[in-house]
Amino acid sequence: MDSLAKQIKNAALNMGYEKCGIIKISDMTGYEEKLNERIQRIPEIKPYYEGFYRFVHLQDTYPWAKSIVICVRQYGKYNIPEHLEGLIAKYYLVDSRRDENSEDFQDSLKFEAYMQELGLKTATERKFGITALRWAALKAGLGIVRKNNFFYTESGSWAYLEAWLIDKELEAIEIPKIKECPEKCNLCIKSCPTSSLSEPYTMNRSSCVSCLTTWEGWDLPHEKFNKEMGSWVFGCDVCQDVCPMNKGTWNAEEEFPRLSELSKQISLEKILQMDYTFLENVMQPKFWYIEKHNVWKWKTNAINAMVNDYKEQYREYIFHACNDSNVKVREMAEWAIKKLNL
Ligand code: B12
Structure with a gap:
């Protein structure tokens, strides 16, 4: 691995990300196929998904972009107020995408600043992602996508993803060591309300x-x-809650800023x-x-x-x-x- 790629990856891990990988922009082409397949199978969603083609054709908007840095961050570390389980999805209770009080948000800013200090041009989109995040993480070998469409690492699916475009051709790809879904398991599909x-x-x-x-x-x-x-x-968390691959993966040991107070x-x-x-x-x-x-x-x-x-x-x-x-x-x-x- 290039030493610059190594520096980026180490910085991400030091700033609290569980994983970090780097792929070429062209690695996103497979997503277009999946998007086409999805629209073909469920035609009524077409108007909502057409905008996602921009996730593949990144150079139309960012002609300077060469690679994608993709990071995984666990949120299964936070305490969830018991009375809100089954009412509000856990991701939204601890959503750091726009919450400047959260360490996760601050680390995201720091990580981007660090890449810029290394001389890289960067772009990100903190609300909905600058590219198709699951596909990017899959291509970087940071984990696998399971039948419920969720991206899993060894620590389960209670993780969110973040990506940055950078103007240098770099690569940091892993080989995931996670078992696929058992062939006969269909608990997520059966449980979807x-x-x-x-x-x-x-x-x-x-x-x-x-x-x-x-x-x-x-x-x-x-x-x-x-x-x-x-x-x-x-x-809704049903398809993740019932997944046997998520058993024992929520390890609450931290408080999300202001959540306990608000939950009351x-x-x-x-x-x-x-x-x-x-x-x-x-x-x-x-x-x-x-x-x-x-x-x-x-x-x-x-x-x-x-x-x-x-x-x-x-x-x-x-x-x-x-x-x-x-x-x-x-x-x-x-x-x-x-x-x-x-
Ligand atoms: C649009 C969107 C939504 C929409 C539509 C959902 C959808 N799946 O399309 C809505 C509003 C419903 C939604 C809801 C939620 N979302 Co959302 N959403 C997105 C968004 C912006 C784009 C997703 C997308 O590309 N859809 C298009 C379809 C084609 O992609 P897909 O469903 O992900 O399917 C992938 C796999 O099926 C795979 N695939 C297809 N076939 C095959 C075959 C094989 C063999 C393999 C290996 C893979 C594979 O390829 C597809 C593309 O990656 C992403 C952020 C981003 N920029 O990527 C977040 C994202 C997917 N959402 C996320 C989350 C957490 C949620 C919620 C759980 C929040 C909640 N608790 O309510 C729910 C869960 C809903 C659900 N059951 O999926 C996380 C998922 C993290 C993870 N660990 O996977 C993401 C990545 C956001 C983030 N920053 O982390 N979401």
Whole structure:
């Protein structure tokens, strides 16, 4: 391995990344095939996935780019408030992509600055990734992609990925020493609440609970999968939670900044009582997939979760929501009252 590649890799590991690899831009061509295959199998997702071709044709936007530095960072090290398990996906509770208070975010800035000090030109996209991150990590041999589409290292799938483009041709590729999924195992597919994950390596983003609780699901009374969404109000972890390859891989030993404090203000009942200033100024910056002008969705998601596992204590909160200032919330509450015969 080139000594510059070695320096980059060592710096990443010293800054808390579990793994770091470097691939050529041309290694992304295989992703285009996978994207074509996915669109062919699930044609209705085409409008949402067309933008992802930019993940392959990186030099259209960054003509100077030569290689991709791809890093893996564990988040399965954080304490997750017990009462939020099954309500909010773990990744979003400890999401450092836009959280400047987190060590992970600060390390990401430091790592980029370090590469620049080495004389490299860099580019990244901290929100949604500058390229197809799983594919890049797979090509760098940092781990494998399992049937649930998740990227796994020896430490499981509770890891997020980050990539930088650099203007030098370098390579740092590993050979993963991880066992493939057992041939007969289909627990993730069987457990997907909406059958969004329908076959190995195939999922429909539009029926994924994670999507229905964030980017979609705007009309829950008429949503085909409102029942299947179960207790989830933001994201979903089912296909990772049931995976035998993830057994014993969550080792909580650190606190994510401000999570414990914030979590005390979150429950289904408390969401219904949240005022819009709190939703817009506290919840939105943390759980940023639901935009400021749509924060009412937290309440419709919470009512849906209440309906799916109804308890008598929810009654007063649902009735209270009939007076909410937002019409979508009032409609949802009235739908729930009818559905539950309250
Ligand atoms: C769009 C997107 C979403 C969309 C659509 C999901 C999707 N899978 O396309 C939505 C909003 C639903 C979503 C949700 C979530 N996401 Co998301 N998402 C992305 C994003 C931006 C692009 C994904 C993409 O390229 N999709 C296109 C399809 C074609 O790719 P794919 O589904 O990943 O499939 C790959 C494999 O199937 C593989 N493949 C296909 N066939 C075969 C065959 C074999 C044999 C092999 C080996 C591989 C293989 O190739 C594909 C391309 O890499 C990435 C970030 C990025 N820039 O890469 C994050 C990313 C994939 N998301 C991530 C996470 C954590 C989530 C959530 C778990 C959050 C949550 N808890 O709710 C959920 C999980 C949903 C789910 N069950 O997949 C992580 C995954 C980390 C990991 N360890 O894998 C990523 C990488 C973000 C990050 N910074 O780390 N996501």
